[in-house]
Amino acid sequence: MNSFTLPQLPYAYDALEPFIDKETMTIHHQRHHQAYVDNLNAALQEAEETSTDLDSILQRISEYSPAVRNNGGGHYNHSLFWDILSPQPKLNTEGKLAETINNTFGSLEDFKAEMKKGGLGQFGSGWVWLFVKFNGSLAIASTPNQDNPMMDTQSVNRGFPILGIDVWEHAYYLAYQNKRADYLDSFWSVLDWSAVEKKYEEALSKIR
Numbered sequence: 001m002n003s004f005t006l007p008q009l010p011y012a013y014d015a016l017e018p019f020i021d022k023e024t025m026t027i028h029h030q031r032h033h034q035a036y037v038d039n040l041n042a043a044l045q046e047a048e049e050t051s052t053d054l055d056s057i058l059q060r061i062s063e064y065s066p067a068v069r070n071n072g073g074g075h076y077n078h079s080l081f082w083d084i085l086s087p088q089p090k091l092n093t094e095g096k097l098a099e100t101i102n103n104t105f106g107s108l109e110d111f112k113a114e115m116k117k118g119g120l121g122q123f124g125s126g127w128v129w130l131f132v133k134f135n136g137s138l139a140i141a142s143t144p145n146q147d148n149p150m151m152d153t154q155s156v157n158r159g160f161p162i163l164g165i166d167v168w169e170h171a172y173y174l175a176y177q178n179k180r181a182d183y184l185d186s187f188w189s190v191l192d193w194s195a196v197e198k199k200y201e202e203a204l205s206k207i208r
Contacts, residue, residue, distance in 0.1 A: 003052060004041055006034050007079050015087035019186040021175045029082070032170055036074030036146070043067035061151045069153070073146030077127060081166055084199070086192035093193040097200045104138045111140075112188060118142045119167050119184045130163040130196075132203035160203035163196045 009029060014022035043065060044050075044057075051057060054076055061069050093101065093108065105111040111130075118128035122142040129141050131149040141149055141157035149159050165187055172183035 004037050006037050009082055011087050016190045019189045024174045033078040036071045040071035040075050058150045062153050070146050073148055077146055077148055080164055084192055084195045085190045089190055089192035090194040097197045100138055114140050116184045119165055122167050125168040128165050129161050131159040131161045133159040134207055136207055162199035162203055
């Protein structure tokens with residue numbers, strides 16, 4: 001039996017205020033993410049899938065039902081999202097990731113502008129990602145719903161996500177209403193670059 005569980009947040013629900021409010025964090029984690037976990041376990045049980053290696057499942061998600069795709073993506077994406085946020089974030093990147101961002105996008109500010117463009121350009125619900133392509137380079141991509149670049153249903157933009165911004169309305173609407181741009185700007189105030197740097201090294205280790 002599958003045993004995916006809701007991860008505990010490493011900070012209080014109000015810890016990211018005023019950038020992300022307590023009510024949004026509570027509903028987003030306790031209701032939305034919990035539902036993805038519950039529905040994923042049910043969908044995998046129906047498929048008689050016993051693996052608990054979510055990375056492997058997502059990399060061959062075309063073999064599974066839409067329920068596994070949507071809820072497996074929802075669980076993976078949100079787990080990553082909580083992990084890269086912090087009330088005491090490292091606000092700038094350094095070292096190899098900083099160098100690669102500068103070489104790829106021009107500067108950190110240019111990178112943030114491209115992420116914002118991707119987030120605003122995603123029609124409806126979805127995510128915008130920074131990910132490590134399977135050749136080791138960095139790229140930005142937007143995906144609908146709970147898809148992510150790890151899934152084999154992505155025809156071009158494939159790789160390991162290291163930074164994702166949730167642009168579903170449930171991630172920001174209580175505080176920002178229809179002002180997605182303001183939410184995308186505020187996101188950088190709680191993004192912990194140390195967590196992203198760690199995920200970058202982990203992604204590189206998978207392709208070496």
